[in-house]
Amino acid sequence: MATYAVGDVQGCLSELESLLKQIDFSSSDRIIFLGDLINRGPDSLGTLRLIKSLGDQAIIVLGNHDLHFLAILFGGHQETKSDTLTELIEAKDAEDLGQWLRTQPLIHYEDSFDALMVHAGVPFFWSTQKALSLAGEVHRIISSTEETEEKDGLDYRIFFKQMYGNNPNYWAEGLTGMDRYRAIINYFTRMRFLDFEGKMDFSFKGAKESAPDSLTPWYSFCQEGHQTRKVLFGHWASLNGVTGREEIIALDTGCVWGRCLTAYCMETKEFLSVKSFKSNK
Numbered sequence: 140m141a142t143y144a145v146g147d148v149q150g151c152l153s154e155l156e157s158l159l160k161q162i163d164f165s166s167s168d169r170i171i172f173l174g175d176l177i178n179r180g181p182d183s184l185g186t187l188r189l190i191k192s193l194g195d196q197a198i199i200v201l202g203n204h205d206l207h208f209l210a211i212l213f214g215g216h217q218e219t220k221s222d223t224l225t226e227l228i229e230a231k232d233a234e235d236l237g238q239w240l241r242t243q244p245l246i247h248y249e250d251s252f253d254a255l256m257v258h259a260g261v262p263f264f265w266s267t268q269k270a271l272s273l274a275g276e277v278h279r280i281i282s283s284t285e286e287t288e289e290k291d292g293l294d295y296r297i298f299f300k301q302m303y304g305n306n307p308n309y310w311a312e313g314l315t316g317m318d319r320y321r322a323i324i325n326y327f328t329r330m331r332f333l334d335f336e337g338k339m340d341f342s343f344k345g346a347k348e349s350a351p352d353s354l355t356p357w358y359s360f361c362q363e364g365h366q367t368r369k370v371l372f373g374h375w376a377s378l379n380g381v382t383g384r385e386e387i388i389a390l391d392t393g394c395v396w397g398r399c400l401t402a403y404c405m406e407t408k409e410f411l412s413v414k415s416f417k418s419n420k
Contacts (some may be wrong), residue, residue: 140167142249142405144256146373146380146390148172149204150180150223154400157413166196170402172245172259173373173390174202174328177227180395184227187236199243202258202374205299206302209281212237214299222276239296242282245274245327252405254369259330261370262310263360264337273323280320309338321403331375333357346377356388371403380410391408 143162148155153228164170175201176190177183190197208224213234217225227233248258248271255261261270283293301317302324310322325339331342332347332354333377340354347356358370361384373391380392380401392412394400 140169141342141407142169142171142252142401144171144173144190144371144388144390144405145402146173146392146400147175147202147376147394148177148186148190148400149175149395150183150186151400152180152182152185152392153416154394154413155186155189158400158402158411161413162404162411169196171198171249171256171371173256173371174200175204175373175391176202177208178204178222178224180223182226183224184230187227187240188232191236191239198247198256199240200247200256200258201240201243201245201328205240205243206324206328207242209237210299210302211298213241215301216299216303239332244278245324246270249405252369254371255404256371258328258372259326259374260357260372262326262330262333262337262357264310265326265402267368271325274327277320277323304378305339305341308341309336316355328374330357333360356382358382358384361387411420 170193172190176186190199208227211218211224211228248267249256255267255270265273280293280298281295283295287293302321304321307314307318307322314322329341330339332343332350334340334353343350343354369386369388371388371390375389376391376393376396378389380389382389388403390401390403392399392401394415395417397417399414401410401412403410
């Protein structure tokens with residue numbers, strides 16, 4: 140039995156199928172998807188159907204593109220010019236896929252490996268327990284049912300209508316309501332650079348080498364030697380899998396941009412990749 144973590148698929152179904160063959164994925168294995176299952180690639184519908192069909196063998200954490208699809212489906216938002224979600228949104232099983240997707244968590248903890256799985260990252264000021272607790276607050280809303288809505292006043296549709304925004308770009312325990320939930324979501328699904336106060340920056344999207352002096356990759360604040368937990372994340376294709384930290388593992392290797400789709404075996408610490416079919420055209 141093997142446990143694999145896989146970076147951003149983003150609708151690259153053919154590459155995902157090829158990767159599953161390469162790792163010889165079997166009924167005794169598990170696979171953890173680090174968010175952004177869909178969007179920008181050619182087959183978001185097929186990708187979501189395949190991952191859903193894996194059942195309990197697949198563990199998913201939500202990424203910003205997955206949340207974007209849910210915001211369109213349930214929150215009344217519109218596709219953008221760069222989206223490739225039309226086929227998925229118009230599919231007969233779109234509602235079923237969306238209802239399944241919104242029950243997935245923002246982060247996942249693998250106790251046997253002391254590893255957190257997340258889409259964008261975990262800020263240095265949140266312990267593992269704190270991160271899981273905060274992710275649970277948001278999960279409770281986006282996975283709400285009629286019963287919990289009646290009991291607690293939670294409504295995932297209203298949540299998705301109000302989800303978007305860059306503010307607040309910092310964390311404070313006193314944050315409440317949508318400000319609190321938005322900050323949690325943005326740290327887990329959109330974070331790349333932080334300033335020296337731990338505030339997120341969404342304006343700079345270039346390579347870390349060309350970042351302003353005031354900005355630092357989020358994982359650089361995690362003190363080497365004091366960080367015992369592993370953090371596996373996607374989201375940041377321009378890193379191309381390189382963080383310079385053994386315990387901070389980046390797995391978005393830019394498949395949708397023509398590079399490759401990568402899996403990491405938790406037991407052997409081996410990286411396995413397939414080239415994007417886009418690069419062969």
